[in-house]
Amino acid sequence: MKFLEFEDEAKRIVAEACAELGYGEVEVEVALPPNPTYGDLSCALPMRLAKDRSEEPSDTAVKLASKVVGRLKTTKYVGAVAPHRGGYLNFSIAYAKYIQDAVEAVTSGDLGRRDATGRSYAIEHTNVNPNKALHVGHARNLVLGDSLVRVMRFLGNEVQALNYIDDSGAQVADVIVGFRFLGIPDSAPAGTKFDTYCGDSVYTRVNKEYATNPSLKEKQSLVLREIESGEGEIAVYSKEIVKRILAAQLETCWRLGARYDLLNWESQLIHSGMWESVFERMKSEGIVKFERDGENRGCWVIPDPDTGEQKVVVRSDGTAVYVAKDIPYAAWKIGLTEDPFGYEVYISAQPGGGALYSTNLGGEKSGMRFGGAQTAISVIDTKQSYLQRIVGRVLERLEKGAASRYVHRSYEVVALSKGAAAQLGFDIGGEFVHMSGRKGLYVNVDAVLAGLQKKASEETRKRNPEDPEEWVDDTAEAVAVAALRYELLKQDPDKLIVFDIEESLKFQGDTGPYLMYTYARARRILEKAGEKPLMTAEGAGKLVREQERRLVKKLSMMDIAASVAGEYMSPKEMAKFAHELAATFNDFYEGVQVIREEDKEARLARLALVDAASSVLAEAMEMIGIPLRERI
RNA sequence: GGGCCCGUAGCCUAGCACGGAUUAAGGCGUCAGCCUUCGGAGCUGAAGACCAUGGGUUCGAAUCCCACCGGGCCCGCCA
Numbered sequence: 072m073k074f075l076e077f078e079d080e081a082k083r084i085v086a087e088a089c090a091e092l093g094y095g096e097v098e099v100e101v102a103l104p105p106n107p108t109y110g111d112l113s114c115a116l117p118m119r120l121a122k123d124r125s126e127e128p129s130d131t132a133v134k135l136a137s138k139v140v141g142r143l144k145t146t147k148y149v150g151a152v153a154p155h156r157g158g159y160l161n162f163s164i165a166y167a168k169y170i171q172d173a174v175e176a177v178t179s180g181d182l183g184r185r186d187a188t189g190r191s192y193a194i195e196h197t198n199v200n201p202n203k204a205l206h207v208g209h210a211r212n213l214v215l216g217d218s219l220v221r222v223m224r225f226l227g228n229e230v231q232a233l234n235y236i237d238d239s240g241a242q243v244a245d246v247i248v249g250f251r252f253l254g255i256p257d258s259a260p261a262g263t264k265f266d267t268y269c270g271d272s273v274y275t276r277v278n279k280e281y282a283t284n285p286s287l288k289e290k291q292s293l294v295l296r297e298i299e300s301g302e303g304e305i306a307v308y309s310k311e312i313v314k315r316i317l318a319a320q321l322e323t324c325w326r327l328g329a330r331y332d333l334l335n336w337e338s339q340l341i342h343s344g345m346w347e348s349v350f351e352r353m354k355s356e357g358i359v360k361f362e363r364d365g366e367n368r369g370c371w372v373i374p375d376p377d378t379g380e381q382k383v384v385v386r387s388d389g390t391a392v393y394v395a396k397d398i399p400y401a402a403w404k405i406g407l408t409e410d411p412f413g414y415e416v417y418i419s420a421q422p423g424g425g426a427l428y429s430t431n432l433g434g435e436k437s438g439m440r441f442g443g444a445q446t447a448i449s450v451i452d453t454k455q456s457y458l459q460r461i462v463g464r465v466l467e468r469l470e471k472g473a474a475s476r477y478v479h480r481s482y483e484v485v486a487l488s489k490g491a492a493a494q495l496g497f498d499i500g501g502e503f504v505h506m507s508g509r510k511g512l513y514v515n516v517d518a519v520l521a522g523l524q525k526k527a528s529e530e531t532r533k534r535n536p537e538d539p540e541e542w543v544d545d546t547a548e549a550v551a552v553a554a555l556r557y558e559l560l561k562q563d564p565d566k567l568i569v570f571d572i573e574e575s576l577k578f579q580g581d582t583g584p585y586l587m588y589t590y591a592r593a594r595r596i597l598e599k600a601g602e603k604p605l606m607t608a609e610g611a612g613k614l615v616r617e618q619e620r621r622l623v624k625k626l627s628m629m630d631i632a633a634s635v636a637g638e639y640m641s642p643k644e645m646a647k648f649a650h651e652l653a654a655t656f657n658d659f660y661e662g663v664q665v666i667r668e669e670d671k672e673a674r675l676a677r678l679a680l681v682d683a684a685s686s687v688l689a690e691a692m693e694m695i696g697i698p699l700r701e702r703i
Numbered sequence: 704g705g706g707c708c709c710g711u712a713g714c715c716u717a718g719c720a721c722g723g724a725u726u727a728a729g730g731c732g733u734c735a736g737c738c739u740u741c742g743g744a745g746c747u748g749a750a751g752a753c754c755a756u757g758g759g760u761u762c763g764a765a766u767c768c769c770a771c772c773g774g775g776c777c778c779g780c781c782a
Binding site: 100102104105106109113115118122128155156157158159200237240241242366367369370377378380382383385386387388390392393396452453454455456457458481483484486503505527530531534550561562563565566567569574577578579580581582584585587588589591592595596599600638639647650651654657658660661662664665666667681702703 | 705706707708709714715716717720721723724726727729730731737740741742744745746747762763774775776777778779780781782
């Protein structure tokens with residue numbers, strides 16, 4: 072938004088001054104000064120110029136500044152420039168004009184989507200095996216992926232949000248084994264969600280049985296074969312169970328604010344014929360080779376050019392391994408294969424969102440097109456990095472440049488603190504432990520949300536004693552989602568999160584609820600004012616307080632944060648920005664009166680500033696999926 | 704054995720991509736303040752860090768390079 076214009080102006084006049092002084096064509100870089108007393112923007116160019124010409128940096132800075140000053144009449148937003156003895160040029164914003172334009176831009180809906188690239192993205196996330204309820208580790212994937220979808224859309228890209236359903240793997244088979252061979256009833260007791268029931272009571276129990284009952288393990292491979300063939304009574308039954316579990320999981324996903332465009336079923340991928348055709352191409356291009364002897368005798372392998380190691384893709388019995396499913400799927404995402412799928416509506420309207428489609432085989436395309444994106448982003452945890460690299464390498468061999476269009480957005484997993492494990496009845500040795508669905512050592516997302524919701528509803532009730540129960544519940548639910556999403560998103564994806572239940576029950580400080588609170592506070596001012604905000608040149612001229620300037624400067628930098636978030640596929644940038652903006656607003660709130668300001672022009676201008684700040688905060692919150700409420 | 708990631712106050716984190724300003728930024732916790740004033744899920748102040756360690760590059764390193772210590776993960780004809 073306006074800050075970028077301010078930057079561009081500063082760069083321009085420095086470049087012009089350099090040309091005038093005979094420094095030639097120089098690349099002008101600017102940065103935010105470490106301390107606001109230096110100004111609003113700084114440029115270290117004099118230091119570099121001085122070094123090349125063995126001058127004193129401060130002399131160069133002074134010389135350059137004197138030429139830059141002469142050009143200030145050509146700038147709208149650069150109000151002053153000052154040399155600093157360290158060799159810097161420091162620029163200050165011409166605030167009267169800047170405040171007026173920045174606030175008006177926001178009010179008229181210009182949020183500076185100047186990075187709109189119009190690229191197409193296929194972003195895959197969530198991808199939970201349909202045999203259990205989501206745990207907080209899955210939630211990290213979902214929050215990262217869904218926020219990325221939101222950021223990319225904000226930036227003007229066309230995004231398909233994909234959710235891959237592994238309906239033909241061992242994990243699903245285990246649940247079917249439990250129902251069919253251990254006589255476990257296939258309906259959950261009252262009050263328990265079906266996904267939770269299958270994960271907690273069926274999957275873990277079957278895995279315990281495997282240890283003592285070898286014949287049960289044989290049943291698993293029987294079930295697995297039937298499911299994979301897609302035919303027979305067990306396959307039909309499994310499909311029904313998977314649908315029921317998925318329905319329960321989607322409730323949790325929607326609760327967390329995620330929406331998808333397409334479900335990709337692994338069972339259909341297998342029967343689509345894509346693997347066979349990709350495999351033929353891999354053979355003819357020499358990407359895979361058949362091993363005649365050695366330890367991989369009888370297998371098709373992909374050799375690793377770096378290490379000389381081999382990755383088996385087709386076993387000696389002719390069946391394909393796991394990664395062999397990923398290759399055609401990846402190829403489909405970026406359009407390296409024909410699209411074999413039809414698409415049908417799976418759910419006509421997701422809560423607060425559009426239709427959710429599903430692939431089908433041999434059906435109509437119903438006018439929808441998926442796959443074939445310019446760039447595919449797969450949100451998958453860091454453990455899969457090795458396999459994802461192999462996929463990328465194969466794609467690159469199939470088509471030059473394809474590897475750069477297939478991006479593995481990796482992230483570290485969520486582990487449990489000693490305390491959280493203890494609450495689940497596990498006594499662990501160290502300070503944290505990795506979650507395990509098989510052992511039942513995991514924290515259920517619905518349970519976490521329920522705990523957060525309970526605490527939030529107490530807080531909300533205290534503040535709003537007159538409001539109806541229903542409103543309090545709904546508000547508390549939103550606060551709970553805000554708290555969890557923010558906590559999982561704000562931390563760098565490369566860092567392990569050690570989840571602690573007590574620790575997560577915090578609504579103060581650097582949290583999602585803080586953002587909601589700040590937004591509600593701002594909206595309250597606008598509601599109570601009973602006047603229409605109006606930014607005029609006269610009014611803008613009266614906003615000379617430090618808190619007002621900091622606020623307008625911060626809100627005018629949202630597009631910078633969004634473009635960084637998009638460039639590095641790092642939605643946490645938006646979390647950081649939202650928090651900074653909220654803190655800046657609260658500082659303004661404490662120090663500056665709005666409604667009680669007697670001067671009408673100043674009052675209406677300040678109202679306009681509050682209006683703009685709340686709009687920008689809302690936009691940033693939406694990009695990370697934090698719910699907006701007028702009151703909380 | 705090969706590879707990837709993490710290490711910043713008592714605790715949790717930001718800053719590292721593109722190296723800059725003798726005040727390294729937040730949050731939790733601790734201590735001291737701010738409700739006759741637009742919502743105290745807020746704000747202000749204090750104490751608390753030789754940025755794991757040792758070298759190197761540079762006028763300048765939390766940031767780049769090398770080494771090393773500690774922690775996590777990956778390297779199946781499992782999925």
